Structures are given as C-alpha cells and as structure tokens.
Amino acid sequence: MAILVAxxxxxxxxxxxxxxxxxxxxxxxxxxxxxxxxxxxxxVTSAVRLCVGYVVALALGVPLGIGLARSRFVKQSLGPxxxxxxxxxxxxxxxxxxxxxxxxxxxxQLVVVLGAALPVAVATENxxxxxxxxxxxxxxxxxxxxxxxxxxxxxxxxxxxxxxxAKVGWTFALRSLMAGELLFVSGGLGQLLETGRDLGDxxxxxxxxxxxxxxxxxxxxxxxxxxxxxxxxxxxxxGA
Amino acid sequence: MFATAKDWIxxxxxxxxxxxxxxxxxxxxxAIALEDVSLRLGAPEGQVEILxxxxxxxxxxxxxxxxxxxxSGKSTILNLxxxxxxxxxxxxxxxxxxxxxxxxxxxxxxxxxxxxxxxxLRDNIEFPLKLQGLKSSARAERSEELLRLVHLWxxxxxxxxxxxxxxxxxxxxxxxLATNPAVLLMDEPFAALDAQTREILQGELExxxxxxxxxxxxxxxxxxxxxxxxxxxxxxxxxxxxxxHEETIDxxxxxxxxxxxxxxxxxxxxxxxxxxxxxxxxxEADDAWVAPGTHGGGDPRRHLGRGI
Numbered sequence: 017m018a019i020l021v022a023x024x025x026x027x028x029x030x031x032x033x034x035x036x037x038x039x040x041x042x043x044x045x046x047x048x049x050x051x052x053x054x055x056x057x058x059x060v061t062s063a064v065r066l067c068v069g070y071v072v073a074l075a076l077g078v079p080l081g082i083g084l085a086r087s088r089f090v091k092q093s094l095g096p097x098x099x100x101x102x103x104x105x106x107x108x109x110x111x112x113x114x115x116x117x118x119x120x121x122x123x124x125q126l127v128v129v130l131g132a133a134l135p136v137a138v139a140t141e142n143x144x145x146x147x148x149x150x151x152x153x154x155x156x157x158x159x160x161x162x163x164x165x166x167x168x169x170x171x172x173x174x175x176x177x178x179x180x181x182a183k184v185g186w187t188f189a190l191r192s193l194m195a196g197e198l199l200f201v202s203g204g205l206g207q208l209l210e211t212g213r214d215l216g217d218x219x220x221x222x223x224x225x226x227x228x229x230x231x232x233x234x235x236x237x238x239x240x241x242x243x244x245x246x247x248x249x250x251x252x253x254x255g256a
Numbered sequence: 257m258f259a260t261a262k263d264w265i266x267x268x269x270x271x272x273x274x275x276x277x278x279x280x281x282x283x284x285x286x287a288i289a290l291e292d293v294s295l296r297l298g299a300p301e302g303q304v305e306i307l308x309x310x311x312x313x314x315x316x317x318x319x320x321x322x323x324x325x326x327x328s329g330k331s332t333i334l335n336l337x338x339x340x341x342x343x344x345x346x347x348x349x350x351x352x353x354x355x356x357x358x359x360x361x362x363x364x365x366x367x368x369x370x371x372x373x374x375x376x377l378r379d380n381i382e383f384p385l386k387l388q389g390l391k392s393s394a395r396a397e398r399s400e401e402l403l404r405l406v407h408l409w410x411x412x413x414x415x416x417x418x419x420x421x422x423x424x425x426x427x428x429x430x431x432x433l434a435t436n437p438a439v440l441l442m443d444e445p446f447a448a449l450d451a452q453t454r455e456i457l458q459g460e461l462e463x464x465x466x467x468x469x470x471x472x473x474x475x476x477x478x479x480x481x482x483x484x485x486x487x488x489x490x491x492x493x494x495x496x497x498x499x500x501h502e503e504t505i506d507x508x509x510x511x512x513x514x515x516x517x518x519x520x521x522x523x524x525x526x527x528x529x530x531x532x533x534x535x536x537x538x539x540e541a542d543d544a545w546v547a548p549g550t551h552g553g554g555d556p557r558r559h560l561g562r563g564i
C-alpha cells in the first residue's frame with residue numbers, strides 16, 4: 017500500500033501536470049472537503065440513499081426470489097421478466113424514472129432498488145432451490161410447515177447463497193447510485209465528482225473516488241465480514 | 257396432533273424424573289399397517305409404478321428391516337408411513353388411524369443425517385421440541401438426556417460439519433427421538449459410514465431400541481445389517497417395487513456383529529436377493545450380462561462351457 021502511494025507520488029511528480037495530482041494534493045482536497053463540510057454532506061447523502069435503497073431492495077428481492085423458487089405461478093409470470101431485466105444496467109431506467117418522478121429522491125431510489133433487487137432475487141431463487149431436500153423433509157416430519165418451515169428452516173438453510181446475492185446487490189446498489197448521482201445532480205458523492213469535473217479539479221475528483229472506495233470497503237467490513245465468519249463457522253469453509 | 261405430542265413429551269419427562277424409570281423415553285411404539293398399498297407417479301399416460309400392492313403389518317415395538325435393491329420401493333414405504341408421500345391406492349395406518357401427513361409421532365432418520373448446519377448439535381436436537389412450544393428449561397432437560405443416550409454430551413456445542421459421519425448419525429437419531437415418537441423410520445441411516453463405525457452404530461441402535469421399545473422400520477440394502485438388527489426382514493423386489501417375502505430373525509439379543517448365526521442367515525437371504533438383483537442388471541445391461549454363478553450356488557458343473 018505504502019509502495020503504491022510512493023509510486024503514485026513519483027509518477028505525478030514526473031508527469032507534472034494538474035491533470036495528474038499526487039497523493040498530497042488529493043489528501044489536501046480530501047481534508048478541505050471534510051473541513052468545509054461538502055465531502056461529509058455528500059457522503060452522508062449518498063450513504064443514506066444507499067442504505068434506504070438497499071433495504072428496500074432486500075425487502076423486495078428476497079421474497080421475490082422465494083416466490084420464483086417455490087411458486088410455479090410466480091416463476092412462469094415473473095421469471096422471464098426478472099431474467100430479462102437483470103441483464104439491463106439499472107441506470108437505463110433513469111430517464112424513465114425522471115419522467116415518472118421528476119428530479120426527486122424517488123427517481124434515484126427507483127434506479128438503486130432496481131439495480132440491487134434483481135441480483136438479490138436471482139441469488140435467493142438459486143439458494144432456495146438448492147436447499148437439500150432432506151433438510152426440509154426432516155423439518156416436515158417434525159411438524160414444521162408453511163411459513164414456519166420457510167422462516168425457521170428453508171431460509172436459514174439458504175442463507176449462504178442469499179448472503180452472496182446480498183453482497184452482489186450491495187455493489188450493484190452502489191454503482192447504480194453513483195451513476196444516478198453523476199447524471200442527475202442533487203447532492204451525494206456522484207454530484208461532487210461532477211462538480212470536480214466542472215471545476216477541472218482533478219484532486220477533488222480523486223479525493224471523491226478515495227471516499228467511494230472507503231465506503232465500499234467499510235460496508236464490506238461492517239456488514240458482510242461478520243456474516244461471512246458466522247457462516248464459515250457453521251457451514252465449514254466449503255459452504256461459505 | 258400437537259397437543260398429544262406434548263403429552264408424550266410430558267410423560268417422558270415425568271418418566272425420566274421418577275427414580276424407577278431407567279428408560280430414557282416413556283412412550284412405546286405403535287403398530288403400523290399397510291393395506292394393499294400402491295403408488296404410481298407421473299402423468300396418467302406415462303405413469304411409473306413405484307410400489308405395487310404392498311401389505312405389511314408391523315407390531316408395536318417391533319424392529320422390521322426392509323431389504324432390497326435400489327428401486328424396490330423400500331424408501332417409498334418409509335415415506336408413505338412418514339406421511340411424506342400419499343398412496344395412489346390402499347391405506348397406511350398407524351394404530352387404528354390412517355396416516356394423513358407428516359407428524360412428530362413418526363420420526364425419520366435420513367441417510368445424510370439432515371442435521372441443520374446452522375444450528376449446534378444441541379439446538380438441532382431441541383429444534384423439534386421448540387416447534388412444539390416446549391419451554392427452554394424443559395428442552396434443555398430433554399436434550400441433555402438424549403445427548404447422553406447417544407454419547408454426544410461433550411459435543412453438544414459443535415456444529416454438524418465439525419462432527420464425524422457417525423456422530424452426525426447419532427445426533428440425527430437423538431433428534432428423531434426428541435419428540436418421543438411412537439415410530440422411528442430409518443432410511444439407510446448407516447449406508448454412508450465406514451464398516452467399523454456402522455457396526456458400532458448398529459450396536460448402539462439395538463441398545464437404544466431395547467431401552468425405548470419404539471416401533472422401528474429400517475431400510476437397508478445391506479443383508480448383514482438387516483439380519484443383525486431386525487426381528488423380521490421384509491424382502492423387496494423391483495419392477496415394480498413390491499414385497500417378495502418375509503423372514504423372522506429368531507436370534508437372541510443383544511446380537512454381536514461377529515455372530516456366526518447372523519452370517520449364516522444373511523448368506524441365505526443374500527442368495528434370494530441375488531436372483532432379484534440379477535434380473536435388474538440383466539435388464540439394464542440388455543441381456544449382454546452373464547451372471548457369475550448367482551444361481552448355481554457354487555456347483556461347478558452348472559458352469560460347464562461358460563468360459564469358452
């Protein structure tokens with residue numbers, strides 16, 4: 017890491033152009049952004065959007081995935097739609113969202129939710145389908161059925177797969193959000209990137225990128241690392 | 257059904273607390289009857305006959321082994337009794353009442369143990385008790401009793417993947433016994449284990465069965481295993497799956513794995529099965545198969561000219 021930063025510093029020194037700022041300039045832009053509050057506000061705005069959109073995406077995606085796995089009606093009616101839509105980058109929905117909702121939070125949330133919910137649904141469908149039949153049969157012989165069987169047996173058994181989908185969903189949500197904020201200006205890190213471009217402030221642009229990377233890493237550590245460990249502990253390494 | 261199940265557990269707990277009761281479970285087995293049961297699966301035009309006209313009576317507390325090659329419908333019978341499948345025709349009875357679905361009075365032990373990987377061994381055993389709304393103190397008491405019964409007390413906090421195959425099967429047996437079922441249905445529970453572990457578990461199962469007096473229906477394709485464990489061996493055949501023959505195993509218990517009489521009876525039954533298996537192999541190999549002396553019983557004159 018330190019070596020990479022040193023190489024970066026050396027390279028920008030050699031290039032010696034404002035288009036390739038070194039780590040010190042980027043650090044300065046970062047500190048400046050934090051001090052005057054723009055960076056913090058943008059980060060909070062983006063993080064809140066991300067969390068809201070992601071929670072909604074999970075709330076839609078997991079039940080949709082269960083439906084796809086278990087209900088022939090849902091599979092036949094929604095299956096092709098889900099498969100088709102999940103290959104569309106969710107940012108393609110932004111124009112439509114803007115027409116529907118105008119320049120509002122709703123528009124950007126639609127993009128985030130669509131981006132994240134579909135991979136979650138597809139992963140959940142697969143995970144539920146691959147729960148070993150004997151696990152559910154065993155639970156049924158003990159008297160579990162219906163919603164209780166689903167909640168206490170099928171979903172826990174499918175958890176490693178669902179968690180995988182949740183991770184993919186998170187990165188999709190982050191990507192969709194950044195794309196949306198870049199195109200459609202209203203606070204957030206994406207907009208700050210756009211501001212940096214408008215001002216020709218490369219250091220600011222790179223500083224925002226650093227913040228986005230940090231956001232991604234932090235969410236990985238805070239949200240998923242613990243879940244991964246818990247699953248590795250229970251299922252053994254091969255199940256995680 | 258839940259109310260009665262709770263009563264059994266209640267009985268079991270009372271029984272285990274009273275000093276006179278050395279047995280870990282209070283409720284003995286109940287009788288099972290199949291009356292001319294058939295099962296066909298698939299669309300009406302392309303139906304597959306899984307089981308044809310099976311009739312079987314299992315007495316309360318009896319240990320019956322269903323023995324036969326793959327496709328003979330032995331697991332099907334187990335599923336029918338468990339209530340996981342419904343017969344196309346005929347009736348399946350537990351005691352006097354028809355089996356209408358799965359229930360905690362008929363516990364199943366599967367070949368792959370089917371312990372829940374996200375729960376510790378102890379939580380696995382308590383899972384069926386939780387389903388029935390038992391309080392945590394009552395659950396703890398029952399699970400301790402069962403963990404000790406199968407000698408896994410020290411491993412109660414392990415997750416299933418941290419246990420050996422034999423330990424997982426013992427755990428599955430403990431879980432199956434948790435609700436104090438009247439009938440224990442075992443679907444090739446030891447088939448995936450190595451020979452030594454299998455023999456040890458057979459001994460343990462015999463001991464547990466003697467202590468609890470459950471009705472046991474045990475599916476296997478291992479002749480020795482069937483003879484060692486069963487009061488009665490039910491021989492099954494294929495295409496379609498059906499019951500061929502029954503044989504009472506009248507040997508004293510506990511039986512040793514090395515018992516000569518087990519071997520003698522087993523080889524007798526094995527000969528009977530061989531002809532049945534040969535039939536399948538012949539069909540699958542499309543008559544290109546020549547049976548290596550399965551009929552002759554060792555008489556070399558019957559093989560004259562075969563090697564030419």
